[in-house]
Amino acid sequence: MGLIGCAFTPPISGSPLYLLPPDLKNPRPWLELISRVRATFTVSPDFGYRNCVRNIQDTSGLDLSSLKQALSGAEPVRLSTIHAFEEKFGVRNVITPAYGLAEATLAVAIWPRAVPLRSDRSGRFISVGQPCRGVSVRVMQESQVLGANAEGEICVRSPGVMQGYYNNPEATRQVLAPDGWLRTGDLGFLDDDGYLFVTGRLKDLILLGGENIIPVDIEEIVDHVPGVRYSAAVGLDSERTGTQRLHVVAEVREGLADRDALSLLVREIVQRVHHARGHRPAKVLLVRPSTIPKTSSGKIQRSRLGQMIAGSELGDRLLYSSGGHRE
Incomplete structure (x- = not known):
């Protein structure tokens, strides 16, 4: 997605492009x-902006007043991150949520520049905007099209939607209908005015006691605990209970080893x-920084993380778990 959105666009528009090392x-x-x-434009997952708030103590010498737009995408966008970043670095209405995917040749919806953000009725989610031109x-649930404010799977159709996965017709059939509608695998809803809200990933839902838990709701809580650098929540199936058990993996800050x-x-x-969600994690695992697996665009690979936990693959990356042992 960075290829289309960030590498191809600057030369087409005649704008200079500055790149930083991906392992910065x-x-x-x-x-x-x-x-x-x-610079007038930049882009990052929510974590990038959150990382700036947490790890840049001295803001002297930093002047972001030239920024007209800072896109936030690739993972759920948090209102708390936007407020904290803009307050700390002296900008306003600069961070704009966006939603897209490679299968749709990137953009599906982008919040308008310099326009105040729009929250849903609950205040939990912010809109990524109305669909692009x-x-x-x-929004679908199985074969049924849902009405306004009903959560289901986001489906997209546009001239930019792919024709299919290369040499993989079975995978193509699973997500692409004959009439061109693409199943994104993302959860969300459209409000009464047609604004899109993305709430999570269908395959990442955690089922606890008959309740659907969105991982980002847990991660939002854990990420604000002092000492936590980054976190991920996953549900692992339990043969004993026949349901899932909540596992929280938290990367701790450097130097925290006591x-x-x-x-x-x-x-x-x-x-x-x-206290916040009414559920106790079955296990909390504290790990070293950069342990939680992500895609190249910054999305947490929760299925891979679940495999790492179930297969005891964390190894010496695991510092401590709620079982009381340290490896």
């Missing part, structure tokens, strides 16, 4: 580059999740 751990050089070249969106401190951190995570 310190976010300050990113904002320093924006300040130095007076030429893009049709509908056993007692890690034990307290686990306890704090469990208490906060239980």
Whole structure:
């Protein structure tokens, strides 16, 4: 997606393109580059903006006033991140949520520039905008088209939708209907005015006691616990109960290795999740930074993470678990 949205667009529009190393751990050089070249546009997953808020203490020398738009996509966009970033770095209405996927040749919906954000009735989700020109969106549950404000699978049709996966007709049939509608695998809804809200990933839903839990709701809580760098929530099937059990993986900040401190951190995570969502994690695993697997566009690979947990593949990346052991 970065190829279409960020590599092809600048030369077409005659704009310079500045690239940073993908393994950049310190976010300050990113904002320093924006300040130095007076960049007008940048893009990052929500985590990138959150990383700036957490890890840049001294904002002197940073001037982001040239930014006209900072896209946020590839993972769920958090209103708390947008507010914290814009307040800390002195910008307003700059971060704009966006939604797209490679199978649709990128853009499905992008929030308009410099327009105040729109929340849903619950205040939990923010809109990614109305469908882009030429893009049709509908929300489905199995074969039924759902009405406004009903959550289901987001389906897309446009001239940009792929013809199919290369040399994989079976995978193509699973997501692409004969009439051109693409099943995205993403959950969401359209409000009364046709604004799209993305709530999660269908295959990532965690089923706890008959309730559907969206992983990002858990991660939003855990990411605000002091000492946590980044987190992911997954549901693992339990043969004993016949349902799923909530597992939380939290990357801890560098230097946090004391056993007692890690034990307290686990306890704090469990208490906060239980207080906010009414569910206690079956297990909390504290791991080293950069352990949680992601795609090249920054999305958490929850299915892969679940495999790593179930197969005991974390190895020496695991610092501490709620079982009390350290490896």
